[in-house]
Amino acid sequence: xxxxxxxxxxxxxxxxxxxxxxxxxxxxxxxxxxxxxxxxxxxxxxxxxxxxxxxxxxxxxxxxxxxxxxxxxxxxxxxxxxxxxxxxxxxxxxxxxxxxxxxxxxxxxxxxxxxxxxxxxxxxxxxxxxxxxxxxxxxxxxxxxxxxxxxxxxxxxxxxxxxxxxxxxxxxxxxxxxxxxxxxxxxxxxxxxxxxxxxxxxxxxxxxx
Numbered sequence: 001x002x003x004x005x006x007x008x009x010x011x012x013x014x015x016x017x018x019x020x021x022x023x024x025x026x027x028x029x030x031x032x033x034x035x036x037x038x039x040x041x042x043x044x045x046x047x048x049x050x051x052x053x054x055x056x057x058x059x060x061x062x063x064x065x066x067x068x069x070x071x072x073x074x075x076x077x078x079x080x081x082x083x084x085x086x087x088x089x090x091x092x093x094x095x096x097x098x099x100x101x102x103x104x105x106x107x108x109x110x111x112x113x114x115x116x117x118x119x120x121x122x123x124x125x126x127x128x129x130x131x132x133x134x135x136x137x138x139x140x141x142x143x144x145x146x147x148x149x150x151x152x153x154x155x156x157x158x159x160x161x162x163x164x165x166x167x168x169x170x171x172x173x174x175x176x177x178x179x180x181x182x183x184x185x186x187x188x189x190x191x192x193x194x195x196x197x198x199x200x201x202x203x204x205x206x207x208x209x
Contacts, residue, residue: 005037009069014065022072043178086207088140092120093122095125095126095153097145099144105196109196138170142172173189
C-alpha cells in the first residue's frame with residue numbers, strides 16, 4: 001500500500017522505507033507512483049516542521065531517506081529516456097531554505113527530458129539567480145522552497161529577476177512544500193508545479209512559446 005511508504009517516511013523509518021521501495025521496484029511498480037508518494041510524504045513532513053512537531057534534525061533525516069529512495073528509482077526513470085537539447089533551466093532553493101530533495105527530483109526529471117539544468121543548490125541569494133540567468137541566457141527559472149518562510153524570499157528573488165533588465169522575459173516557476181495558487185500570486189511567479197511531472201510539462205510548454 002502506498003500509505004505504508006508515506007507513513008514510513010514521515011515516521012523517519014529509514015531502513016523500512018528503503019526496503020519497501022526496493023520491494024516495490026522489484027515487483028515492477030511504476031516509479032512515478034513512488035515519486036507521488038514521496039511528494040505526499042514531503043508535504044506531511046513540512047506540515048510537522050511548521051507545527052513544531054519536527055525540528056531541523058528531523059528535516060535532515062527525512063531528506064536523507066528521500067535521497068536514498070531517489071537513488072533507487074533514478075535508474076528506472078532514466079531507462080529509455082531520450083535525451084535531446086530542449087533548453088536551459090536555472091534551478092535553485094531560495095535564500096533561507098536548505099531543503100533540496102524536491103529540487104533534486106525536479107532537476108533529474110528535467111534532465112531526463114532533455115533540458116540543460118544549472119542547479120545553484122540551496123540557500124541561494126537572489127543576485128546569484130540573476131547572475132546565472134544572464135550568464136547562460138536561460139529563459140526558464142525554477143525556484144524551490146519547502147518552508148513557508150521561503151515565500152518572502154521567492155517574492156524578493158522574482159522581483160530581482162524582473163527588475164534586472166534581462167533581454168527577454170524569463171518565465172519563472174515555483175514549487176515545494178505547501179505551494180499553491182495563492183502563493184504563486186503572492187510571490188509573482190508565472191506558474192507553479194505540485195510535482196516534478198508538472199515542472200517538466202511547464203518547461204516544455206514555455207520552451208516552444
